[in-house]
Every structure is written in C-alpha cells, then in structure tokens.
Amino acid sequence: MSISLFLHALEQGFVFGIMVLGVFITYKILDFPDLTVEGSFPLGAAVAAKVIASGGDPLWGTFLSMIAASLAGLFTGLLHTKLKLTNLLSGILTMTLLYSVNLRIMGKPNIPLLGKITLLGKIKDYFPNLSMDYLIPFFFLFIVVILKFIIDYFLSTEIGLTIIATGDNEQMIKSLGVNTDFTKIIGLCLSNALVGLSGALFAQYSGFADVNMGLGTVVSGLACVIIGISIIKIPTIFWRTIAVLLGSLVYRLIMIIALRYGYSLGFKPGDLKLISVLLVIIALSVPFIKRKLNFAERYNLGRKDLQNNDGKEV
Amino acid sequence: MLIIKKLTKYFAKNSPHETLALENFNLRIGKGDFITIIGSNGAGKSTLLNLIAGTFQQDKGEIRLSGEMISNLPEYRRARWIGRVFQNPLLGTAPYMTIEENLSLSLKREKRGLRLGINKNLRNFFREKLSELNLGLEDNISKKVGLLSGGQRQAMTMLMATMFKPKVLLLDEHTAALDPESSKKILKLTQNLVIERQGDLITLMVTHNMKQALEVGDRTVMMDRGRNIFDIQGEERKKISVDDLVKQFSILGNRKDNYIEDRMVLI
C-alpha cells in the first residue's frame, strides 16, 4: 500500500475520530443511540462553511459550528426528557429537522471552500516548510489527542461519573441524587458538539460543505466504536477512548482500501455504505455468536438482565 | 421526625387495572426509630418506600421530614437525606463502574461539580470504610462492581446508603435474595451501621421474616391492602411472639373478601 493512501487513512481516521468520540459518548457511555449526529455533522460543516465562505474567521466559524451542533443535541435531549419521546424518535426528529435548517444556513445544497481561508490554510502559514500531506494528519492528530484527554478528564469528574452512571444504572443514580434529565442532556450536547466540530473540520479539509454529507454518520460512527472496542478490551475510559480512535483509523483504512482496490472486485463507491453496515453487523454479531457457542456464559447475567420491577412505574 | 399523612397511591388510575396500593396511610416516626414493616405480598410496603424516596408520586397526602415537606420534591432532590437498599442486589450499584467510583457517586449527593470524583484522600477514606465490611474489597477498589457476588454487592450498597450520613434509611427486603450466610452478615452489618449513628437515623426495614421483624429494630408495623393495620412498640412488642404475628396474618387470610386468595384465583 502506498504511503499517500496511508496518510489519507490517518487524516480521515483522525478527523472522523472526533465524531467517533461523540458517538462513543452517547452510544457507549450514555447508552443512548443518538441519531441526531446524522444531522449535526452536516450542521457543523454548514455553519463553518457559511462563515468561511463569507470571509469570516475560520476559527470563529469552527467554534460556532460546535455551538450549533450542541444546540441540536440539546433539542434531542429536551424531546426525550421533557416530552418523553423515545431516544430513537427524538434523534430522528432532530436529524430530519436539521436537514431543512442546514439548507437554510447554507442557502444552497453545496458551498465550495476552494480559495477561501480555512483553518488548515491558517495553520499552513505557521509551518510554511511542512508539506500539507504531513501537516494535515498531524494537525488532526493534535486536536483529537487534546479532545481525548479533555473527555477522559471530564468523565472522571463528579459530574462525569454521574453521566457514566446514567448509562449504567439509571434507577440507582437517580436514587443517589442525580437528575438524569440533566446528565443525558449534558452528554448529548457534548457528543454533538464533537460531531459538529468533526463536520466543520471535514468541510475545511475536503473543500466544501454539502447538505447530504451526514448520510451514514451514525453507522460509520458505530462501526468505529465497535471495531475499536473489540480490538482493545481494557475497560477504563483512558483505554476506551484510545480504542474508539483506533477503530476510526481501522475503519477508514478498510474504506479507503475498499474504494481503491474494490473496483477489481466489482465494488462501486456507492457500495461503501453497504460495506459499513455489513461491518457493523459482523462486529455486533461476533460476541453474540461467541456466546451461543459458549454454554457456560448463557447463564451469565448480562447488562440487560438488570431490569427489575422495583422502582419502575408501569 | 418523619411524618406520613394520609398517603394514597393508585397504580394505573382510571384504567381497568386500577390498583389502590396505598390508602390514607399514616405513620409518625421519631428520630432514631428503627421500624420493621411486614405484610403480605401486594400490601403496599415497597410502594410506601418508593413514595418516601420519591420514585413514585403520591396521589394524595404528604410526607414531612424534620418539618420540611418533601413529598413534592423529585427523587433526586430527596437523595441527600435518604439512603436505600433494594431486594435485588443488582439494583443498588452500577456494574460497569469500579468499586471506588460507585462509592464516590453515593458520597456526595448534591452540587456535584468539575472536581475529580476520586482523589487520594477519598480513596483512603473508601479503603477504610470497605475494610470495616471485612470482605477484602478494600484491596480491589478499582475492580468493576459487576464482578462481585450478590452478597458483596449488597454489602457495598449498604455502605453506600449509610456512608453519607442520611436522615432516613430505607431497606426493602434487602436480605431476601441472599443465601442464609450472606443474609445474616448483611443483617448484622445493618444493625452495626444503624448503631453507629447513635439514634440519629430513621430506619424503615421491610421484611417477610417474622422473627427478624420482631428481633431487629424497636417498632413493628403491619400493612394490609395499603393500610397500616397494626403498630406495636415497647413492652407490647417485647411480649408478642412470632406465633402471635402469624395468627394475625391468618386472621387477615380468613377474611371473606380475601384479597390474597382473590389474587391466587386470578393467577
């Protein structure tokens, strides 16, 4: 495999890795499969692209994209906690609503950023001697590592622990004095802010924003999380965030290879989504099949067996 | 003082399955009282504890704790005064979190912020508390709670329910799901933890074990169909035997409109 292909996988693995960290927080930590990301990824891209295309500061545009995306998370959270809609439906509603919002923000389905001053262009000014091929992956790596440590720290604070506990045993943590509406909303805002940031950076990296660029975000995010966690099994937050980032790299590598060499096997670019869904199905069914094979484990109490009628009103 | 006045709770109100789980229930509990609660299945014991904790909202009536009306506060706002242990040992702890994380979550029950949930001082404090349980957990504080046995988890839940010095301790058949040995241990632990508080704690313990109900604590309440039908303490309680209690139960059982038998027929 050529070095440039590998560098591409790194760039994409890291820039989408930010989104994967977000999906990790909702799906794995909060136990909340959040479909909002399908809309907040292009929302981030749209906001950043709009600001940049109209000559604004790309840093400001990127920051705004995080704010906008976290508001999308807030909206989903309010639908779920205040109107008591299911987590899936809440996400679907926000995601669909965001399609219209994104079109409004952009004013057209696609904003090109060629020739505009993006964050990457600004960074390049600081390192004029470094080739973009190396600068971009390093820049994204730098950002993703900082975010990883911020998330690790946050999840070990008093509030952070209550967010983890909300996904682990909600009834318990309520009885320990936690408003789980609040923890869910915080988790959703944080997660979507990351996804929005990922979208904003991806738009600047690829040179355009498009209303349809969120398509498949959920599935690819899940795939990365699941792949990562099946490679590194150490269950501490520190290792789990590393795991999902590794998952993101592996996933992009698979995708790039499939795109590059798949032609000879008859694959087309349109088949990528199919491949990622298959990856998710395979990755999800491996533990299940293993369990079927392992007799002793059938009697093991899994997490979903924890529900009990005490403390749950019908 | 915990004062419960005319507490009423329906389930599935205005539906064909409407159940009156608690009806005009009254109870006054002084500081330091340890009450055991008995009553047949469906008598409303768990409902009572859930209403005190705020897991469910009452339909009528009120609950006051040290003069403050708490019955309209959400569950999470009452948690700073109330420690709970459930029958199911899996309910009281978060399995995917470590022992020390679980303890940290239960120690501070309000105004949580961006400080680290665990630091060196806290860790030492947790070790010390865990060593009092005599289960060797103090050497494994970064182990996931899901890997512990039911008895160990229940002991941890006991610790979590008392460590923060609550005003009220609610125990709902908290030894029922354990083997006899662990069950004994947890009961002993309960008594020790209550004694440690030197009459500064209100304890309500639901049990189906008549012997336990009379031996532990200093007052016994019997519930039937959502009402408080029998409430003894002091000399009167000392005189009463397990047989008397069982008789009381069978009187209820022989009633014409027998609730229990109705239920059995339906099943």
Ligand SMILES: Nc1ncnc2c1ncn2[C@@H]1O[C@H](COP(=O)(O)OP(=O)(O)OP(=O)(O)O)[C@@H](O)[C@H]1O
């Ligand atoms: N979540 C619920 N939804 C609907 N009905 C309920 C619920 N919880 C309790 N009930 C009903 O309320 C009544 C009282 O139940 P409760 O659980 O308080 O009884 P209990 O005294 O704790 O019984 P047990 O000894 O079996 O634990 C029962 O008729 C029960 O069917």
Ligand SMILES: [Mg+2]
């Ligand atoms: Mg009960």
